[in-house]
Amino acid sequence: xxxxxxxxxxxxxxxxxxxxxxxxxxxxxxxxxxxxxxxxxxxxxxxxxxxxxxxxxxxxxxxxxxxxxxxxxxxxxxxxxxxxxxxxxxxxxxxxxxxxxxxxxxxxxxxxxxxxxxxxxxxxxxxxxxx
Amino acid sequence: xxxxxxxxxxxxxxxxxxxxxxxxxxxxxxxxxxxxxxxxxxxxxxxxxxxxxxxxxxxxxxxxxxxxxxxxxxxxxxxxxxxxxxxxxxxxxxxxxxxxxxxxxxxxxxxxxxxxxxxxxxxxxxxxxxxxxxxxxxxxxxxxxxxxxxxxxxxxxxxxxxxxxxxxxxxxxxxxxxxxxxxxxxxxxxxxxxxxxxxxxxxxxxxxxxxxxxxxxxxxxxxxxxxxxxxxxxxxxxxxxxxxxxxxxxxxxxxxxxxxxxxxxxxxxxxxxxxxxxxxxxxxxxxxxxxxxxxxxxxxxxxxxxxxxxxxxxxxxxxxxxxxxxxxxxxxxxxxxxxxxxxxxxxxxxxxxxxxxxxxxxxxxxxxxxxxxxxxxxxxxxxxxxxxxxxxxxxxxxxxxxxxxxxxxxxxxxxxxx
Ligand SMILES: Cc1cc2nc3c(=O)[nH]c(=O)nc-3n(C[C@H](O)[C@H](O)[C@H](O)COP(=O)(O)OP(=O)(O)OC[C@H]3O[C@@H](n4cnc5c(N)ncnc54)[C@H](O)[C@@H]3O)c2cc1C
Ligand code: SF4
Numbered sequence: 001x002x003x004x005x006x007x008x009x010x011x012x013x014x015x016x017x018x019x020x021x022x023x024x025x026x027x028x029x030x031x032x033x034x035x036x037x038x039x040x041x042x043x044x045x046x047x048x049x050x051x052x053x054x055x056x057x058x059x060x061x062x063x064x065x066x067x068x069x070x071x072x073x074x075x076x077x078x079x080x081x082x083x084x085x086x087x088x089x090x091x092x093x094x095x096x097x098x099x100x101x102x103x104x105x106x107x108x109x110x111x112x113x114x115x116x117x118x119x120x121x122x123x124x125x126x127x128x129x130x131x
Numbered sequence: 132x133x134x135x136x137x138x139x140x141x142x143x144x145x146x147x148x149x150x151x152x153x154x155x156x157x158x159x160x161x162x163x164x165x166x167x168x169x170x171x172x173x174x175x176x177x178x179x180x181x182x183x184x185x186x187x188x189x190x191x192x193x194x195x196x197x198x199x200x201x202x203x204x205x206x207x208x209x210x211x212x213x214x215x216x217x218x219x220x221x222x223x224x225x226x227x228x229x230x231x232x233x234x235x236x237x238x239x240x241x242x243x244x245x246x247x248x249x250x251x252x253x254x255x256x257x258x259x260x261x262x263x264x265x266x267x268x269x270x271x272x273x274x275x276x277x278x279x280x281x282x283x284x285x286x287x288x289x290x291x292x293x294x295x296x297x298x299x300x301x302x303x304x305x306x307x308x309x310x311x312x313x314x315x316x317x318x319x320x321x322x323x324x325x326x327x328x329x330x331x332x333x334x335x336x337x338x339x340x341x342x343x344x345x346x347x348x349x350x351x352x353x354x355x356x357x358x359x360x361x362x363x364x365x366x367x368x369x370x371x372x373x374x375x376x377x378x379x380x381x382x383x384x385x386x387x388x389x390x391x392x393x394x395x396x397x398x399x400x401x402x403x404x405x406x407x408x409x410x411x412x413x414x415x416x417x418x419x420x421x422x423x424x425x426x427x428x429x430x431x432x433x434x435x436x437x438x439x440x441x442x443x444x445x446x447x448x449x450x451x452x453x454x455x456x457x458x459x460x461x462x463x464x465x466x467x468x469x470x471x472x473x474x475x476x477x478x479x480x481x482x483x484x485x486x487x488x489x490x491x492x493x494x495x496x497x498x499x500x501x502x503x504x505x506x507x508x509x510x511x512x513x514x515x516x517x518x519x520x521x522x523x524x525x526x527x528x529x530x531x532x533x534x535x536x537x538x539x540x541x542x543x544x545x546x547x548x549x
Binding site: 009011012013014050051052053054055056057062063064065067069076079083097115116118 | 173174180183184185195197199200202205250281282283284285310317328329330332333334337338515516517518520521
């Protein structure tokens with residue numbers, strides 16, 4: 001029977017939890033100390049998700065990049081697709097915190113939003129900052 | 132623009148516009164004080180502006196914000212208020228009687244402050260401080276510097292990286308580099324446990340199969356102009372490299388995540404006593420130092436892992452500064468707070484015993500099933516697990532203060548239950 005090992009992240013203890021599975025069905029979970037560990041591993045097995053935080057290009061602002069995030073966790077397997085999609089993005093200031101950067105990124109039903117505001121600035125100021 | 136020195140007076144001057152300083156300044160303003168907030172950068176927010184990952188605000192807002200989102204909640208508030216914010220402004224000196232010399236784009240100022248809050252944050256330990264032998268090529272830098280390059284300037288400092296130190300900064304930068312297309316060959320940690328959060332070990336290293344070498348360190352650096360490689364060695368119980376365990380790795384980037392040190396120069400200048408353990412100032416429950424009217428909060432006092440605590444300490448320091456500037460007096464804090472059994476350090480270092488307070492501590496080693504207690508009292512709380520990498524914060528409430536009455540010193544200890 002195939003087995004997989006996880007480290008529970010629900011508390012600092014970090015128990016090693018072992019899952020025995022057949023296809024996409026869990027047959028046995030062992031090694032957790034409390035029920036949170038069991039729930040964590042069930043989620044990790046069936047639908048592991050991560051919040052993606054990165055930056056995209058922005059023009060006409062005091063920095064050349066602006067930080068963005070997925071609103072909630074996207075499936076782990078879609079992270080690379082999301083990163084690739086964001087490489088293509090180029091924003092124009094002004095951008096406000098929470099503005100949608102990509103809607104329904106990679107068909108995940110989740111939006112990528114800006115995680116800060118950036119106002120437009122004059123050319124002169126920009127070269128000063130980027131030095 | 133006048134070229135001379137302009138003299139002004141303020142109730143409260145806050146030095147440093149990171150989360151600690153922003154919290155202290157907003158609290159001061161809310162209480163009606165005339166507050167000046169000084170920041171050397173072009174914007175407020177401090178280190179939060181480059182920490183674009185999520186994980187901020189869980190304790191305070193019950194939400195997982197990114198660093199910039201967390202910062203913006205405060206900058207909005209400050210911009211809409213009456214705080215005298217000075218950006219691009221650098222404090223040149225601070226005297227024990229709270230005279231500040233300030234260099235701004237509009238000239239030089241001499242500020243006479245009733246109360247001063249130092250919130251200057253921390254700096255990263257450098258290669259010189261940990262003494263790695265070898266060549267001195269480019270491509271060796273503190274992890275936070277790389278973080279700033281990547282996240283603010285969109286500039287990748289290397290393609291094939293190694294990270295020394297498994298604190299949260301080292302872990303987070305490893306994932307960041309991976310997401311940006313670089314290869315992270317490994318992370319080395321001299322201790323036998325990772326010092327960052329377990330969650331970060333899993334989500335930043337395991338997720339990308341980045342090896343974590345415990346009980347290892349970098350023992351040599353190769354390269355003339357640009358870094359070409361490093362030597363990785365295993366260490367023994369005394370943290371000395373074990374001969375024969377050396378292994379060479381080809382990398383063009385070595386990131387150091389080997390700790391932060393409180394930015395304590397102004398404390399020293401003002402004659403404040405420092406704690407040799409934390410390298411920040413000795414403070415009381417209001418975050419007042421032993422120089423009356425000089426307060427400190429955030430990473431300039433001790434290295435905190437959660438910004439939420441930084442903010443709460445900033446509020447408290449702001450309250451203290453308001454009380455001091457208004458009346459010149461705070462309750463006399465004459466009970467020494469001591470780090471007892473299994474406690475590496477505790478902040479604050481003194482309390483009055485007259486007001487509720489919070490204390491923060493770090494333990495000396497990972498332990499399970501422990502009580503964090505104040506010796507000689509019933510004040511105690513149970514923890515399933517504690518590690519040096521995670522600061523523990525406990526509160527002493529109004530109705531518990533009675534128990535401290537007869538104590539000359541407050542000794543905090545962490546003891547195993549079974
Ligand atoms: C890489 C990294 C990752 C982190 N991850 C998390 C996380 O996931 N979750 C979390 O809760 N916390 C996290 N933290 C911790 C948290 O961000 C810090 O504890 C907090 O930002 C410290 O705030 P501070 O205000 O004390 O210092 P800082 O944010 O460093 O602010 C200090 C400010 O003072 C200014 N200053 C210094 N000297 C002068 C001077 N002479 N004149 C004028 N201005 C001056 C600096 O420019 C700076 O803006 C992380 C920290 C780092 C470094
Ligand atoms: S299983 Fe329970 S005790 Fe173990 S790491 Fe997970 S939450 Fe912590």
